[in-house]
Amino acid sequence: MTNPQKSTQLPVCYHPTLVVLVDDDTAFLESAAFQLSTFQPVVTFDDVHKAAAWLKNWFANEQKSAPPLRVSHDDLTFSLERRTVQLEVDHIFRQIHDIRRFLQPAVVIVDYEMPQMDGLTFCESLRDLPCKTILLTGTATELVAVRGFNEGLIDRYVRKGSDGSLPTLEADLAQLQKEYFIEQTYTMYDLLRRHSYAFLSDPAVARAVEGIMQQYQLVEYYLYPNPSGLLMLARDGKAHLMVIETEAGLLTHVEAAEAYDAPEALIQGLQNLELVPFFWPGAGMYTPACVEWIDYCVKATPIEGKETYYYGLFEMPKHLLPQNITNHFSFIRAFDSDPDQMLGLR
Structure with missing residues (x-):
């Protein structure tokens, strides 16, 4: 679960991601996926074991392709102040080449009452993965959800089918996607902020960035090295x-x-x-x-x-800018035409 102090920080990067929806009720899966935003791609699973296997495989492959992050130090003094970040900041914004950035399963929404495995047990199986989790509950299972929240198995819970559940779900999705990036980039961030990027830890800057994103309808940004700042992209690139x-x-x-x-x-x-x-x-x-x-x-x-x-x-x-920017519009078109192929599900 996210440290409250981290929630006011600015992630090193941010972009649209994928939502994973897990429920044995296929009619509910279709309805929920349809009701979420047009620009929010969703992958659905009616089998919890297939969902867990796909998530674990995705993050395992992602970690293999992640850029190395090293800290070097002065061999004579071993001074903490003289440590340097051995990471090209260029690599952060060059993600705009890679369409797979939009396939990151940042948030998993799972129903509690399923025959193969209850939702809380499913979330327990994902404990070592960085994705955030939302548990869908009925009235009778809210106490179970509270226990799961307190034990760190889930990040949010929403009563299934209640009035206002969709707006609540969309608000939770937006917040958890932000928290996902904060936690994913925190090690990198902690090093970078000691150099030319102290603004990353300032809540006032985070609020200003959010305002600019809304004003200019920008949907992704990446730390930029020279001059220091943020490269921001609209949905059309x-x-x-x-x-x-x-x-x-x-x-x-x-x-x-x-x-x-x-x-x-x-x-x-x-x-x-x-x-x-x-x-x-x-x-x-x-x-x-x-x-x-x-x-x-x-x-x-x-x-x-x-x-x-x-x-x-x-x-x-x-x-x-690097050539061949993959923008979010082009990703949405490709995803809508053949999601299973993009997700490696066939």
């Missing part, structure tokens, strides 16, 4: 870069701009914390190649959190 700076970072930009005799208006804007730059021709910093400097700057929007951050939202130049 249109990309924005949320550049996140500190006062110290903006003053570093001032020094670089002064070294190249940049226009005074640019220097003043940076000194006054009024501009956030994205000087992509100069690998992030001002150079004479950025003579039309206004094209590379936007108004700074402050975020008052544990410290003050300043962000700017830019349309991402296409030539800076």
Whole structure:
């Protein structure tokens, strides 16, 4: 279950995922899958053993393909402060190549009353997997669900067929998908936040990101290395870069701009914390190649959190992105046409 402190953090990445629905009632499976959002792919199982086998196999294969994460240290001092993250942050946003990212079974919804195995026992069999679980209960089984919740076997429970159960289920799905990514990336996050990504641990930044995602109808984001920020994608793959700076970072930009005799208006804007730059021709910093400097700057929007951050939202130049982005629209079309083939179920 998620640590309450972690629930306010910003995951290293976030994108739409798959929901797994397990129930011996095939009519209910069809109805529930149909009622969930058009953009929420669902895989259904009426056999708990097949469901458990598929989930375990999926996560086993995923772990084999996960990028290595190593920590190195100074061989002479073994200083914790001198440890470095041996992980290319580029790998995080290059997931946009891989359609399998949308197949992650982040949340499993399971009925309690099933003949092969009750839902709580099924969740016990998944205890070592990172997926989040929602137990569907009847009135008579709510006390069982509370016990499962308290023992850490389930993350939520919803009364099956009750008024308002669908909105409750959709709200729980959204929250648990976020918690899934927080827990999946926590080791990576804990290392990254000690370097140039302290904003990951600031709840104020997390709230700002959520607001931007809603305002611009963005559905996924990934940590971006240079400049530090988040690469954000809409469902059709249109990309924005949320550049996140500190006062110290903006003053570093001032020094670089002064070294190249940049226009005074640019220097003043940076000194006054009024501009956030994205000087992509100069690998992030001002150079004479950025003579039309206004094209590379936007108004700074402050975020008052544990410290003050300043962000700017830019349309991402296409030539800076990896080729062949797999967007969520194209995934939905492929999934709808042949889900079993994509899921390896035949």
